[in-house]
Amino acid sequence: MVEQQLEEWLEDGYVASFRTACLILGNRADAEEAVQDAYLRAWRFRDSLTAVPSIRPWLYRVVVNSCYSKLRREIPHRDRRAGDEPLAQVPGRGADPEASAEQAEVAGTVLAALQQLPLSLRVPVVLRYYADLSERDIALAIGRRQGTVKSRLHEARRRLAADPALCALAGAGDAPRSEETGP
Amino acid sequence: MTMLDDDRLASLFARAGAAFEVPASGADDILARAAGTGRSAGHDGGGGIGDEGAPDEPTAIRDGRVRRLVATAGRHRVISAAACIVVALVVAGTVGALVRSPSGPTLTSSLPRTGLVAPVSGATTTVPQGSAVAGGTSRAAAPLPSNGAQHAASTPAVTTPTPTSPSLPSGAVGQPSKIEQTGALGLSVGRGDLDRTMTRLTSLAGAFGGFVASSQTQSGSGTGGAPYGSITLQVPVNDFSTVLKQAQALGRTSDLTTKATDVTGQYVDLQSRITALEDSRQQYLTILAKATTVGDVLAVQEQLDGIQSQIEQLQGQLNLLNSQTSYSTLTVTVSEGTPPPRPGPVPESGVVRAWHDSVGGFVDGVEGVIRLAGPVLFALLCLGVLVVGGRALWRRYQRHNL
Numbered sequence A: 001m002v003e004q005q006l007e008e009w010l011e012d013g014y015v016a017s018f019r020t021a022c023l024i025l026g027n028r029a030d031a032e033e034a035v036q037d038a039y040l041r042a043w044r045f046r047d048s049l050t051a052v053p054s055i056r057p058w059l060y061r062v063v064v065n066s067c068y069s070k071l072r073r074e075i076p077h078r079d080r081r082a083g084d085e086p087l088a089q090v091p092g093r094g095a096d097p098e099a100s101a102e103q104a105e106v107a108g109t110v111l112a113a114l115q116q117l118p119l120s121l122r123v124p125v126v127l128r129y130y131a132d133l134s135e136r137d138i139a140l141a142i143g144r145r146q147g148t149v150k151s152r153l154h155e156a157r158r159r160l161a162a163d164p165a166l167c168a169l170a171g172a173g174d175a176p177r178s179e180e181t182g183p
Numbered sequence B: 001m002t003m004l005d006d007d008r009l010a011s012l013f014a015r016a017g018a019a020f021e022v023p024a025s026g027a028d029d030i031l032a033r034a035a036g037t038g039r040s041a042g043h044d045g046g047g048g049i050g051d052e053g054a055p056d057e058p059t060a061i062r063d064g065r066v067r068r069l070v071a072t073a074g075r076h077r078v079i080s081a082a083a084c085i086v087v088a089l090v091v092a093g094t095v096g097a098l099v100r101s102p103s104g105p106t107l108t109s110s111l112p113r114t115g116l117v118a119p120v121s122g123a124t125t126t127v128p129q130g131s132a133v134a135g136g137t138s139r140a141a142a143p144l145p146s147n148g149a150q151h152a153a154s155t156p157a158v159t160t161p162t163p164t165s166p167s168l169p170s171g172a173v174g175q176p177s178k179i180e181q182t183g184a185l186g187l188s189v190g191r192g193d194l195d196r197t198m199t200r201l202t203s204l205a206g207a208f209g210g211f212v213a214s215s216q217t218q219s220g221s222g223t224g225g226a227p228y229g230s231i232t233l234q235v236p237v238n239d240f241s242t243v244l245k246q247a248q249a250l251g252r253t254s255d256l257t258t259k260a261t262d263v264t265g266q267y268v269d270l271q272s273r274i275t276a277l278e279d280s281r282q283q284y285l286t287i288l289a290k291a292t293t294v295g296d297v298l299a300v301q302e303q304l305d306g307i308q309s310q311i312e313q314l315q316g317q318l319n320l321l322n323s324q325t326s327y328s329t330l331t332v333t334v335s336e337g338t339p340p341p342r343p344g345p346v347p348e349s350g351v352v353r354a355w356h357d358s359v360g361g362f363v364d365g366v367e368g369v370i371r372l373a374g375p376v377l378f379a380l381l382c383l384g385v386l387v388v389g390g391r392a393l394w395r396r397y398q399r400h401n402l
Helices: A002-025 A028-044 A046-051 A055-077 A097-115 A119-129 A135-142 A146-161 A164-171 B006-018 B026-037 B058-075 B077-100 B146-154 B194-207 B237-248 B264-290 B294-326 B350-401
Strands: B123-127 B179-189 B211-218 B228-236 B252-262 B327-336
Touching: A002 A028, A002 A055, A002 A097, A002 A119, A002 B006, A002 B026, A028 A046, A028 A055, A028 B026, A055 A119, A055 A135, A097 A119, A097 A164, A097 B006, A119 A135, A119 A146, A119 B006, A135 A146, A146 A164, A164 B006, B077 B350, B179 B194, B179 B237, B179 B294, B194 B211, B194 B228, B194 B237, B194 B327, B228 B237, B237 B252, B237 B327, B264 B294, B294 B327
Parallel strands: B179 B327
Antiparallel strands: B123 B252, B179 B252, B211 B228, B228 B327
8 A cells, every 4th residue: 555655656756856856966867866765765754744735845855855965975976977977968869850859959958057056046946947836835845935935036047047048049939838748 | 138938948947858768667666675675774865854864763864874974974084083183182181181180279388387397497488579568577576666667567477487596496516506597678669769778778787787798779761670779788697687677667578588597517517627627736736846857847847737727718617607697698679669670599500500491491391381282272172163063054054055
């Protein structure tokens, strides 16, 4: 029964969690490890779920904390290893080479813009615009007040708007958001 | 510039996220690990949601913290070594302080304890500056003359064996005791009173049958300080205390040192040697009277000359002792305002002075090291606290900004 609960969590949020971690960490291997650690950690402490008002921001909080741990403890102290290439260098999926190239270009541009942001701004903006969390849920996820989240999102938007590559990409006519690519 | 509104950003992020292929076995791996490790195993990560852990996993959390601590110490070797040094110093300082803590009060008085020291073997009384207004009078002091009564309140308290004639039992060595007594007195007088005080001290010595051995006065702007004078009085030993008290009455006593030395043994020894030499001389004179040849006369005469020379030498020493025990030496330094430094001790030989300087330097060095150890230890302790506190605040700040 308990495994069923974990399966539900994974089915509901693994993809989004993994891609959220990818956008935060900028590294696929680290993102996979971070998400795995996060789900196992959440699984171990599932008893405290009774005090959690909403499961979704709680899971994101665990994922974000796991990403923080990666960034703070492991990544600065190790050499780059195989498979740690930036995600933008990984070829996009899909059969159409042109579409894959375009997707890789978008991913590379967004990642480059995100990597210019400090973590305190990167995490809220990813949770807001990729994970589609509300400001209130972001506040729960990062353990900050809603006003703090609002100001950080504002600052993150200001900095992203100052990125010429991102603006050019947005001005070139980005495709409408589809259900397939969203979290 | 194209405006990045929420919709455009969401669209860009969604397309960027879609470019990242999700690992096919990611969810299965998690399920497998969760099923294989159960509740108590799995990745220890950070010990719970965030880093706090959970109360139902104390052992895992503790192990995780220990591992994190060891890993952190391994990454920051310099800070870890500094922390170990600080802890070791603190422990050593604490242990040292406990071991060296005195078990009782330490006596710092340099005054001889009454009853334990023979009063004739040499007594020194020192009245430091500032204690001159303590009130009271010397127990052994002679009554003050009327002209000194108005200064009685400023007379320092002297509670040690007295600077007056010590009470060596007369006849203990066949004759009255011979005591050599000296004293140094620092007086502070009002402005313009230096000459008058020096004159009164000279008169004081004459009034008691003494005399002025030396006198020196220094005044004027070239001295670089307040005018002062120094006068050495030789006064009859029986009047020493009286003269001292009257001298004290001439100003405010800033410093007083008296010393009494028993020279009776030395005196008796000189007398005995002189008597023996005189007996020898008398026998040689008898032999000389019976000498018949020139050679005998010359030989005896040579012996007599040697004996006579020794007698005169010893007699000179005896006369000096007589003078020193008949007259006490009182050196008074008079200053206007602040008293000048006391005259130093009799100059020592070069080797002795060098030895004393060497010993003093060594002691000063040891004292310096001990004196510095406390502040250095305290500084290291503060540094350690700052480092630890700073690291904690920095981590908290980092966590806050994440």
